[in-house]
Amino acid sequence: MMFDQAAKLRTIAARHRDDGGTTTPLRIITITSGKGGVGKSTLSLNLSLALAAQGKKVLLVDADSNLANLDVLLGMTPTYRLSHVLRGEKSIEEAAVPVWKGMKILPGSSGDIRFPLIDTEVQLKLFEDLRALQNTFDFILLDTGAGLNSEVVTSILNTDETIVITTPEPTAVMDAYAVIKTVCLESGGKLDLKLIVNAAWSPLDAEETGRKLQMVVSHFLKTQIHYLGFVPYDKNVHHAVVEQQPVYLKFPRSASATSIQKIAQTLIRQPKISYQERVAVK
Ligand SMILES: Nc1ncnc2c1ncn2[C@@H]1O[C@H](COP(=O)(O)OP(=O)(O)OP(=O)(O)O)[C@@H](O)[C@H]1O
Ligand SMILES: [Mg+2]
Numbered sequence: 001m002m003f004d005q006a007a008k009l010r011t012i013a014a015r016h017r018d019d020g021g022t023t024t025p026l027r028i029i030t031i032t033s034g035k036g037g038v039g040k041s042t043l044s045l046n047l048s049l050a051l052a053a054q055g056k057k058v059l060l061v062d063a064d065s066n067l068a069n070l071d072v073l074l075g076m077t078p079t080y081r082l083s084h085v086l087r088g089e090k091s092i093e094e095a096a097v098p099v100w101k102g103m104k105i106l107p108g109s110s111g112d113i114r115f116p117l118i119d120t121e122v123q124l125k126l127f128e129d130l131r132a133l134q135n136t137f138d139f140i141l142l143d144t145g146a147g148l149n150s151e152v153v154t155s156i157l158n159t160d161e162t163i164v165i166t167t168p169e170p171t172a173v174m175d176a177y178a179v180i181k182t183v184c185l186e187s188g189g190k191l192d193l194k195l196i197v198n199a200a201w202s203p204l205d206a207e208e209t210g211r212k213l214q215m216v217v218s219h220f221l222k223t224q225i226h227y228l229g230f231v232p233y234d235k236n237v238h239h240a241v242v243e244q245q246p247v248y249l250k251f252p253r254s255a256s257a258t259s260i261q262k263i264a265q266t267l268i269r270q271p272k273i274s275y276q277e278r279v280a281v282k
Contacts, residue, residue: 026134034175036146039198044143046248050264052103064145068108075244083109168209197230206230
Protein backbone atom coordinates (compact mmCIF):
# COMPACT_ATOMS: atom_id res chain seq x y z
CA MET A 1 0.00 0.00 0.00
CA MET A 2 1.41 3.42 -0.91
CA PHE A 3 0.65 6.53 1.09
CA ASP A 4 1.61 9.85 -0.41
CA GLN A 5 1.58 11.78 2.85
CA ALA A 6 5.13 12.73 3.71
CA ALA A 7 5.28 15.88 1.59
CA LYS A 8 1.90 17.10 2.79
CA LEU A 9 2.86 16.38 6.37
CA ARG A 10 5.96 18.52 6.00
CA THR A 11 3.93 21.34 4.47
CA ILE A 12 1.60 21.39 7.44
CA ALA A 13 4.51 21.10 9.86
CA ALA A 14 6.24 24.07 8.27
CA ARG A 15 3.08 26.12 8.64
CA HIS A 16 2.82 25.27 12.29
CA ARG A 17 6.42 26.10 12.95
CA ASP A 18 5.53 29.75 12.41
CA ASP A 19 4.07 30.07 15.91
CA GLY A 20 7.32 31.25 17.47
CA GLY A 21 8.19 27.80 18.75
CA THR A 22 5.55 27.76 21.48
CA THR A 23 3.97 24.40 22.11
CA THR A 24 0.19 24.46 22.00
CA PRO A 25 -1.55 22.90 24.96
CA LEU A 26 -4.11 21.29 22.64
CA ARG A 27 -3.56 17.55 22.18
CA ILE A 28 -5.15 16.01 19.10
CA ILE A 29 -5.31 12.24 19.42
CA THR A 30 -6.25 9.58 16.86
CA ILE A 31 -7.89 6.46 18.30
CA THR A 32 -7.18 3.44 16.12
CA SER A 33 -6.99 -0.35 16.33
CA GLY A 34 -6.50 -2.24 13.12
CA LYS A 35 -9.11 -4.88 13.93
CA GLY A 36 -12.74 -3.77 14.11
CA GLY A 37 -15.01 -4.12 17.10
CA VAL A 38 -12.29 -3.96 19.76
CA GLY A 39 -13.76 -0.93 21.56
CA LYS A 40 -12.51 2.24 19.79
CA SER A 41 -15.88 4.01 19.92
CA THR A 42 -16.66 2.83 23.45
CA LEU A 43 -13.28 3.98 24.76
CA SER A 44 -13.07 7.25 22.84
CA LEU A 45 -16.51 8.27 24.10
CA ASN A 46 -15.95 7.28 27.73
CA LEU A 47 -12.37 8.52 27.80
CA SER A 48 -13.58 11.91 26.52
CA LEU A 49 -16.08 12.04 29.40
CA ALA A 50 -13.43 11.00 31.91
CA LEU A 51 -11.14 13.78 30.65
CA ALA A 52 -14.04 16.24 30.97
CA ALA A 53 -14.59 15.03 34.54
CA GLN A 54 -10.99 16.13 35.21
CA GLY A 55 -11.89 19.63 34.08
CA LYS A 56 -10.58 19.30 30.52
CA LYS A 57 -12.33 20.75 27.50
CA VAL A 58 -12.74 17.92 25.05
CA LEU A 59 -14.00 17.58 21.48
CA LEU A 60 -14.74 14.07 20.29
CA VAL A 61 -14.87 13.77 16.50
CA ASP A 62 -16.66 10.78 15.00
CA ALA A 63 -14.31 10.35 12.07
CA ASP A 64 -15.41 6.84 11.12
CA SER A 65 -16.53 7.60 7.58
CA ASN A 66 -17.80 4.10 7.05
CA LEU A 67 -20.02 3.36 10.04
CA ALA A 68 -20.12 6.35 12.40
CA ASN A 69 -22.20 5.57 15.48
CA LEU A 70 -21.19 7.72 18.45
CA ASP A 71 -24.49 9.63 18.25
CA VAL A 72 -26.31 6.30 18.60
CA LEU A 73 -24.21 5.46 21.68
CA LEU A 74 -25.41 8.80 23.09
CA GLY A 75 -29.02 8.40 21.98
CA MET A 76 -28.98 11.72 20.14
CA THR A 77 -30.18 12.93 16.75
CA PRO A 78 -27.81 15.68 15.68
CA THR A 79 -28.80 18.48 13.32
CA TYR A 80 -25.35 18.88 11.83
CA ARG A 81 -22.60 16.39 11.24
CA LEU A 82 -18.97 16.21 10.21
CA SER A 83 -20.07 16.11 6.57
CA HIS A 84 -21.52 19.64 6.91
CA VAL A 85 -18.11 20.81 8.16
CA LEU A 86 -16.21 19.01 5.41
CA ARG A 87 -18.45 20.51 2.76
CA GLY A 88 -17.86 23.95 4.25
CA GLU A 89 -21.54 24.44 5.19
CA LYS A 90 -20.93 24.71 8.96
CA SER A 91 -17.94 25.47 11.14
CA ILE A 92 -16.74 22.85 13.65
CA GLU A 93 -18.06 24.97 16.50
CA GLU A 94 -21.48 25.35 14.84
CA ALA A 95 -21.81 21.62 14.28
CA ALA A 96 -20.39 20.38 17.62
CA VAL A 97 -22.96 19.38 20.24
CA PRO A 98 -22.38 19.77 24.01
CA VAL A 99 -22.62 16.40 25.76
CA TRP A 100 -21.52 16.77 29.38
CA LYS A 101 -19.40 19.28 31.33
CA GLY A 102 -16.70 20.55 28.98
CA MET A 103 -17.18 17.80 26.42
CA LYS A 104 -18.62 18.23 22.93
CA ILE A 105 -19.09 15.83 20.07
CA LEU A 106 -18.84 16.39 16.34
CA PRO A 107 -21.18 13.65 15.08
CA GLY A 108 -20.16 11.47 12.17
CA SER A 109 -21.82 11.02 8.84
CA SER A 110 -22.53 7.37 8.42
CA GLY A 111 -24.41 6.63 5.22
CA ASP A 112 -23.98 10.14 3.77
CA ILE A 113 -22.86 9.50 0.21
CA ARG A 114 -21.70 13.10 -0.08
CA PHE A 115 -19.33 12.53 2.85
CA PRO A 116 -15.97 13.63 1.49
CA LEU A 117 -13.47 12.61 4.21
CA ILE A 118 -11.81 10.15 1.88
CA ASP A 119 -10.36 13.11 -0.06
CA THR A 120 -6.94 13.73 1.51
CA GLU A 121 -7.00 17.49 0.81
CA VAL A 122 -10.34 17.82 2.61
CA GLN A 123 -9.06 15.72 5.49
CA LEU A 124 -5.91 17.85 5.85
CA LYS A 125 -8.06 21.00 5.89
CA LEU A 126 -10.07 19.44 8.75
CA PHE A 127 -6.86 18.93 10.78
CA GLU A 128 -5.90 22.56 10.17
CA ASP A 129 -9.34 23.67 11.37
CA LEU A 130 -9.06 21.43 14.45
CA ARG A 131 -5.63 22.78 15.30
CA ALA A 132 -7.02 26.31 15.11
CA LEU A 133 -9.22 25.42 18.12
CA GLN A 134 -6.21 25.48 20.43
CA ASN A 135 -7.76 28.08 22.72
CA THR A 136 -11.10 26.28 22.86
CA PHE A 137 -10.17 22.69 23.71
CA ASP A 138 -7.51 20.83 25.72
CA PHE A 139 -8.07 17.52 23.94
CA ILE A 140 -9.51 16.53 20.58
CA LEU A 141 -10.07 12.79 20.16
CA LEU A 142 -10.76 11.28 16.74
CA ASP A 143 -12.60 7.97 16.70
CA THR A 144 -11.62 6.31 13.43
CA GLY A 145 -12.95 3.31 11.54
CA ALA A 146 -11.46 -0.15 11.55
CA GLY A 147 -8.83 -1.22 9.09
CA LEU A 148 -5.68 0.11 7.58
CA ASN A 149 -6.65 2.69 4.99
CA SER A 150 -5.25 6.02 3.86
CA GLU A 151 -7.85 7.93 5.88
CA VAL A 152 -6.65 6.39 9.15
CA VAL A 153 -2.98 6.70 8.20
CA THR A 154 -3.45 10.39 7.30
CA SER A 155 -5.15 10.95 10.63
CA ILE A 156 -2.29 9.31 12.56
CA LEU A 157 0.38 11.22 10.65
CA ASN A 158 -1.34 14.56 11.17
CA THR A 159 -2.33 14.38 14.84
CA ASP A 160 -0.15 14.70 17.92
CA GLU A 161 -0.66 11.30 19.48
CA THR A 162 -2.12 7.93 18.59
CA ILE A 163 -3.91 5.64 21.00
CA VAL A 164 -3.95 2.07 19.71
CA ILE A 165 -6.69 -0.14 21.13
CA THR A 166 -6.40 -3.89 21.17
CA THR A 167 -8.06 -6.73 23.00
CA PRO A 168 -5.85 -9.59 24.27
CA GLU A 169 -6.87 -11.77 21.31
CA PRO A 170 -3.90 -12.58 19.04
CA THR A 171 -5.86 -11.48 15.95
CA ALA A 172 -6.45 -8.02 17.43
CA VAL A 173 -2.82 -7.77 18.57
CA MET A 174 -1.54 -8.72 15.09
CA ASP A 175 -3.79 -6.13 13.42
CA ALA A 176 -2.66 -3.48 15.93
CA TYR A 177 0.94 -4.35 15.11
CA ALA A 178 0.22 -4.08 11.36
CA VAL A 179 -1.12 -0.53 11.83
CA ILE A 180 1.81 0.48 14.04
CA LYS A 181 4.30 -0.93 11.52
CA THR A 182 2.73 0.91 8.60
CA VAL A 183 2.55 4.28 10.30
CA CYS A 184 6.08 3.90 11.70
CA LEU A 185 7.41 3.31 8.19
CA GLU A 186 5.37 6.23 6.81
CA SER A 187 6.51 8.64 9.51
CA GLY A 188 10.10 7.55 9.89
CA GLY A 189 9.32 6.35 13.41
CA LYS A 190 8.49 9.78 14.82
CA LEU A 191 5.14 8.98 16.35
CA ASP A 192 3.87 9.37 19.88
CA LEU A 193 2.17 5.98 20.33
CA LYS A 194 0.11 4.85 23.28
CA LEU A 195 -1.68 1.59 23.97
CA ILE A 196 -4.87 0.57 25.77
CA VAL A 197 -5.80 -3.09 26.19
CA ASN A 198 -9.58 -3.43 26.21
CA ALA A 199 -11.94 -6.20 27.28
CA ALA A 200 -9.25 -8.00 29.28
CA TRP A 201 -10.23 -10.85 31.57
CA SER A 202 -7.64 -9.92 34.20
CA PRO A 203 -4.96 -7.29 34.82
CA LEU A 204 -2.35 -9.97 34.14
CA ASP A 205 -3.99 -10.82 30.80
CA ALA A 206 -3.87 -7.12 29.86
CA GLU A 207 -0.32 -6.54 31.04
CA GLU A 208 1.00 -9.58 29.19
CA THR A 209 -0.70 -8.39 26.01
CA GLY A 210 0.78 -4.93 26.48
CA ARG A 211 4.25 -6.31 27.19
CA LYS A 212 4.23 -8.59 24.15
CA LEU A 213 3.18 -5.78 21.81
CA GLN A 214 5.72 -3.40 23.35
CA MET A 215 8.43 -6.02 22.85
CA VAL A 216 7.78 -6.59 19.14
CA VAL A 217 7.37 -2.87 18.48
CA SER A 218 10.67 -2.11 20.17
CA HIS A 219 12.52 -5.08 18.65
CA PHE A 220 11.32 -4.88 15.05
CA LEU A 221 10.38 -1.21 14.66
CA LYS A 222 12.93 0.31 17.06
CA THR A 223 10.32 2.55 18.58
CA GLN A 224 8.31 2.72 21.80
CA ILE A 225 4.61 2.39 22.52
CA HIS A 226 3.57 3.56 25.95
CA TYR A 227 1.13 1.38 27.91
CA LEU A 228 -1.67 3.65 29.19
CA GLY A 229 -3.61 0.94 31.00
CA PHE A 230 -6.40 -1.54 30.45
CA VAL A 231 -10.17 -1.80 30.63
CA PRO A 232 -11.61 -5.10 31.85
CA TYR A 233 -14.31 -7.01 30.05
CA ASP A 234 -17.44 -5.59 31.71
CA LYS A 235 -21.05 -6.45 30.94
CA ASN A 236 -22.04 -2.95 32.08
CA VAL A 237 -20.60 -1.69 28.79
CA HIS A 238 -23.24 -3.71 26.97
CA HIS A 239 -26.03 -2.61 29.36
CA ALA A 240 -25.07 1.04 28.81
CA VAL A 241 -25.12 0.65 25.01
CA VAL A 242 -28.63 -0.79 25.18
CA GLU A 243 -29.70 2.24 27.24
CA GLN A 244 -27.88 4.54 24.80
CA GLN A 245 -25.90 6.09 27.62
CA PRO A 246 -22.12 6.07 28.13
CA VAL A 247 -21.04 3.54 30.75
CA TYR A 248 -18.92 6.22 32.41
CA LEU A 249 -22.08 8.20 33.28
CA LYS A 250 -24.58 5.37 33.61
CA PHE A 251 -22.43 3.08 35.81
CA PRO A 252 -19.72 5.36 37.24
CA ARG A 253 -18.60 2.79 39.80
CA SER A 254 -18.35 -0.09 37.34
CA ALA A 255 -14.97 -1.73 36.65
CA SER A 256 -14.87 -0.28 33.14
CA ALA A 257 -15.71 3.29 34.25
CA THR A 258 -13.14 3.30 37.04
CA SER A 259 -10.39 1.93 34.80
CA ILE A 260 -11.21 4.52 32.11
CA GLN A 261 -10.97 7.20 34.81
CA LYS A 262 -7.48 5.94 35.69
CA ILE A 263 -6.45 5.96 32.03
CA ALA A 264 -7.66 9.57 31.69
CA GLN A 265 -5.53 10.60 34.66
CA THR A 266 -2.49 8.79 33.22
CA LEU A 267 -3.05 10.46 29.84
CA ILE A 268 -3.26 13.92 31.43
CA ARG A 269 0.01 13.31 33.29
CA GLN A 270 1.85 12.19 30.16
CA PRO A 271 3.93 14.92 28.63
CA LYS A 272 3.35 14.99 24.91
CA ILE A 273 6.10 15.23 22.37
CA SER A 274 5.26 18.51 20.67
CA TYR A 275 3.86 18.27 17.18
CA GLN A 276 6.63 20.59 16.02
CA GLU A 277 9.32 18.31 17.46
CA ARG A 278 7.73 15.20 16.07
CA VAL A 279 7.43 16.38 12.50
CA ALA A 280 10.42 18.74 12.50
CA VAL A 281 11.53 19.40 8.93
CA LYS A 282 15.02 18.09 8.36
N1 LIG B 1 -14.61 -3.38 28.01
C1 LIG B 1 -15.65 -3.97 27.37
N2 LIG B 1 -16.37 -4.95 27.99
C2 LIG B 1 -17.42 -5.54 27.37
N3 LIG B 1 -17.84 -5.21 26.13
C3 LIG B 1 -17.18 -4.22 25.47
C4 LIG B 1 -16.05 -3.54 26.05
N4 LIG B 1 -15.62 -2.61 25.16
C5 LIG B 1 -16.43 -2.71 24.10
N5 LIG B 1 -17.36 -3.66 24.25
C6 LIG B 1 -18.41 -4.07 23.29
O1 LIG B 1 -17.74 -4.47 22.10
C7 LIG B 1 -18.48 -4.08 20.95
C8 LIG B 1 -17.60 -3.25 20.03
O2 LIG B 1 -17.29 -2.02 20.65
P1 LIG B 1 -17.06 -0.68 19.82
O3 LIG B 1 -18.20 -0.41 18.93
O4 LIG B 1 -16.65 0.36 20.79
O5 LIG B 1 -15.79 -1.13 18.94
P2 LIG B 1 -15.14 -0.37 17.72
O6 LIG B 1 -13.67 -0.71 17.75
O7 LIG B 1 -15.48 1.07 17.75
O8 LIG B 1 -15.83 -1.06 16.47
P3 LIG B 1 -15.74 -0.62 14.93
O9 LIG B 1 -14.40 -1.11 14.45
O10 LIG B 1 -16.88 -1.33 14.29
O11 LIG B 1 -15.85 0.87 14.89
C9 LIG B 1 -19.70 -3.34 21.47
O12 LIG B 1 -20.77 -4.24 21.49
C10 LIG B 1 -19.32 -2.92 22.87
O13 LIG B 1 -20.44 -2.82 23.69
MG1 LIG C 1 -16.37 2.28 16.22
